Amino acid sequence: MTQTDATEDLLGLFGGLPRPVISHPRRTSVEIHDHLRWLILDGLLPPGTELKQAELARVFDVSRTPLREAFRMLQEEGLIDADINHRGRVTGLDVADLDCLYAARISLEAMGVRVTAGRLTRQEVQEASAHLHDMDRADETGDAAAWHEAHRAFHxxxxxxxxxxxxxxxxSYxxxxxxxxxxxxxRHPGVFPQRRQEHYDLFAAVMAGAPERAAQLITRHLARTxxxxxxxxxxxxxxxxxxxxxxxxxGEDLSAASSGNWTPVAKGVHT
Structure with missing residues (x-):
């Protein structure tokens, strides 16, 4: 395949997709990373899609330097595999990676809620309440992107x-x-009304200064997912x-436990 053919293939791939909006030259690598990350997470760039820095630089009308940095960040997140020839390939879901990643999250976040329980400031309580409200509102409107943003901020x-x-x-995890x-x-459109209650129960335990309960709740929450x-x-x-x-x-192996009642509801984005 010639360089022109490769570029035309990428133009075809990205032709119907939004292009990154660069707000400032110093943010080029970050905003290209965010854009590619969004395309991958939304499934618009499915597993196996090959991405070449040189062709992407031409399609996005940027230099290759910010592409290299964006690829590095995507590789650190496990979203692409990159090689020495400056090519990347969108990775698929990996059970071993998921298992290790969630084990690390359980360990760290259980410790995190323990040291935070009972120590939230009034402003932090207000912020967490606002994030929960934003999650509920995003669920009602079916806005998955807004839900994920509020969800990350709440946690x-x-x-x-x-x-x-x-x-x-x-x-990062x-x-x-x-x-x-x-x-x-x-795989489960609409998803899990009880997960909403899990977030409220977690918040209540942290606010109440109940470190052991908070740790157990976050552990079960993550292990279930x-x-x-x-x-x-x-x-x-x-x-x-x-x-x-x-x-x-x-003190209990929850890795094989039942994930509970996962009957989907009419709409929503809870996880």
Missing amino acids: CVLVCRCTPTVLRTIT AERSERYLRALQD ARRVIDDIAPGREAPDVGQATVMVC
Whole structure:
């Protein structure tokens, strides 16, 4: 394939898709990363799609330098595999990655809610309440993007007494796991009214200064999501890492536990 053919293929791929909007030259790599990340998470760039930095630079009308940085960030999130020839390929869902990722989240976020429980400021309580309200409103309108934004912000408040370094790690893992949440939503449109109550129960435990209850609630919340996604993409596969993490936090292996009543409702984006 010639360079012209490759570019024409990418133009065809991106022809019907939104192009990135660059607000400032210094933000080019970040905004290209955010744009490609959104296309991947929304399934507009499905697993196996090949992305070449040189052709993308021409399609997006930017230099290759911000493309290299955007590819690096996408690779760190596990969204693409990149090689030395500056090509990337959108990755598929990976059970081993999911298992390890959610085990790490359970360990860190259980610690995070423990150290945060009873220590929220009035402003932080108001912020968390606002995020819950935004999640409910986004659910009512079916706005998945807005729901995910409010969801990330809400979970961040629950662990906000962690040190900045740990908080950055927790945030990074949460962002990396978003593709699994979206896969869950795609397979179960409408999804799980009881998950909304889990968020309210978590918030109540953190506000009330109940660290042990908060840790158990966040553990069950995350383990349930991991188990359900694994059941969808690889039925029968074990989740040993999640199991070890739940034993450490709760003294009980929840990796094979029933995911509960997952009957979908008419609409919604809860996970």
